[in-house]
Amino acid sequence: MTRVCRLHAQNDLRIETEPFTGPGPGEVLVAVSAGGICGSDMHYLQDGGIGTIRVREPIILGHEAAGTVVAVGPDAGDLAPGDRVALNPSQPCGACRFCAEEQERHCLNMRFKGSAMRLPHEQGMFRDRLVIRAAQCIKVGAEVSLSAAACAEPLSVCLHALNRAEAVAGPLAGKRVLVTGAGPIGALCTALAARRGAAEIVVTDLQDRTLGIAREMGATRTVNVATNADDMACYEAEKGQIDVVFECSAAAPALRMALACLRPLGTLAQVGVAGEIPLPLNVLVGKEIHFVGCQRFDAEFPEAVALIASGTIPVERMVTGVYPVEQAAEAFAAAADRSRSVKVQLAFDGSEVSA
Secondary structure (H helix, E strand, O other), rough: OEEEEEEEEEEEEEEEEEOOOOOOOEEEEEEEEEEOOHHHHEEEEHHHEOOOEEOOEEEEEEEEEEEEEEEEOOOOOOOOHHHHOEEEOOEEOOOHHHOOOOOOOOOOOOEOEEOOOOOOOOOOOEEEEEEEHHHEEEEOOOOOOOHHHHHHHHHHHHHHHHHHHHHHHHOOOEEEEEEEOHHHHHHHHHHHOOHHHEEEEEEEEEEHHHHHHHHOOOOEEEEEOOOHHHHHHHHHHOOOOOEEEEEEEOOHHHHHHHHHHHEEEEEEEEEEOOOOOOHHHHHHHHHHOOEOOOOOOOOOOHHHHHHHHHHHOOOOOOOHEEEEEHHHHHHHHHHOOOOOEEEEEEEOOOOOOOO
């Protein structure tokens, strides 16, 4: 039997037990150690879905996780019991036209752990034991905490966003960057922009706590727009001073401010997602802004694991709380309180998770 963290309906989260089977061909059984609570998990819990995607049946949440291999099935490659692994939640079909074009993130038959997009829903990773394809496991060394390894998925999202932005705007080196929203995605975009040599990285948010983490991750300036919105006026001067924006909040006021701060021919990478929000087309057109959507990730996952393993991106700085799975309700409440939390994780079955 394994414990699972299952959402039955809006605000109905339960810790339950269910049986599990051993790994089949090409699969491994993983003892999950750490699982990060994502914004989508919180939307499922608090709102019953995200935009038009609704929770229509019980679903095990979670798509950010790491753990230890405890059993392997036939044809599981070089994985062996005892291997510590980061878990990639993405399982494209490999056969549709987008997979053939190496755009697997747009797979027509995508299975993504913890997603309510399809029916039946794709069950997630918040459980003590998980059978998963060996191809979705990336090894990490003993020197890497499993808490840090569980941050590989959000870091992959941010790597993809930076790659998308640089494909349009060119290298970030020497550029002025604005990051709107200092949650986990904003913090990681900040760290990556610093690594790629951005000359200035301005991060905005409504909470001092999250902005403090952003400074630790590489922000050169932080602005609490709830209390000091006027501090952004200098970036709006002369049609805008910012070269590239990573919009991580999916909030209409943040999007308006970002477009006001962008210089003509600047690039806005939209990373945050929510429901429909107004888009000021007159500014977008008048400044000839490059608006770039950013959807999940493809080949960036192994690179994210490597960056974490090397210590290049200090993901552990954004982990502000770790709760045992039996305290999932308290963990979700903490994650929703942005005055005190950035990334909150669940710990499973007594495994090692400390960063």
